[in-house]
């Protein structure tokens with residue numbers, strides 16, 4: 001599946017028309033995660049659909065969702081901008097950035113400098129770089145390019161080998177361990193557990209995907225996660241504000257009937 005997505009991206013890059021520079025105040029994702037009141041800090045995802053689940057949220061209103069996430073105490077918001085597989089759009093990120101004060105992560109398949117420039121112009125604060133999608137040298141070049149342009153990077157890994165390869169070249173400031181197997185789409189928090197002990201102490205650590213309960217939050221916290229990235233389980237709930245509170249064990253999910 002990843003190869004299929006990347007093939008689509010390679011073709012799309014040719015067609016990207018860079019929008020004019022959007023004058024926005026850049027906010028540090030890393031600082032927001034470090035200083036979050038919620039522990040682990042929450043990166044809440046604006047996600048309409050996915051290759052594994054199809055449409056998750058038919059009634060999709062990115063601005064309203066983002067504002068609710070912010071009100072619920074999310075430290076940052078992740079916006080999927082891939083159109084083909086996630087029904088996202090770069091315009092959603094532009095709109096969300098204007099509507100909230102928390103940092104915005106552009107969640108897409110970044111494989112080229114042109115996408116970094118595009119991310120700057122649409123107002124992203126950080127971009128995702130996926131270890132399995134890039135040669136380490138290329139990943140490092142994009143990482144440097146992003147930082148030079150004022151963006152931070154979440155360097156995501158799914159497999160131990162990928163992490164080990166990256167760490168021979170550099171130490172990312174922010175590392176995401178993705179619990180989703182890219183071949184089967186199954187999620188397992190064991191991935192977080194297994195990778196946690198390999199992570200450099202100086203990197204901030206995000207556990208991504210497949211988190212849907214307070215118990216699971218406690219589990220990844222025990223494994224050492226500083227932050228979590230959650231999409232589907234929040235997007236499936238009509239009221240995302242109370243969905244965040246439920247996820248963090250603050251309100252009961254049961255509604256009493258008379």
Ligand SMILES: O=C(O)c1ccccc1NCC(=O)[C@H](O)[C@H](O)COP(=O)(O)O
Pocket residue numbers: 001045047050051052053178180182185208209210211229230231232233
């Ligand atoms: O979500 C998918 O099905 C997917 C499939 C293939 C590549 C990436 C995919 N998701 C991107 C993400 O990493 C997630 O949207 C993010 O971590 C949130 O995960 P979840 O809470 O499970 O929606």
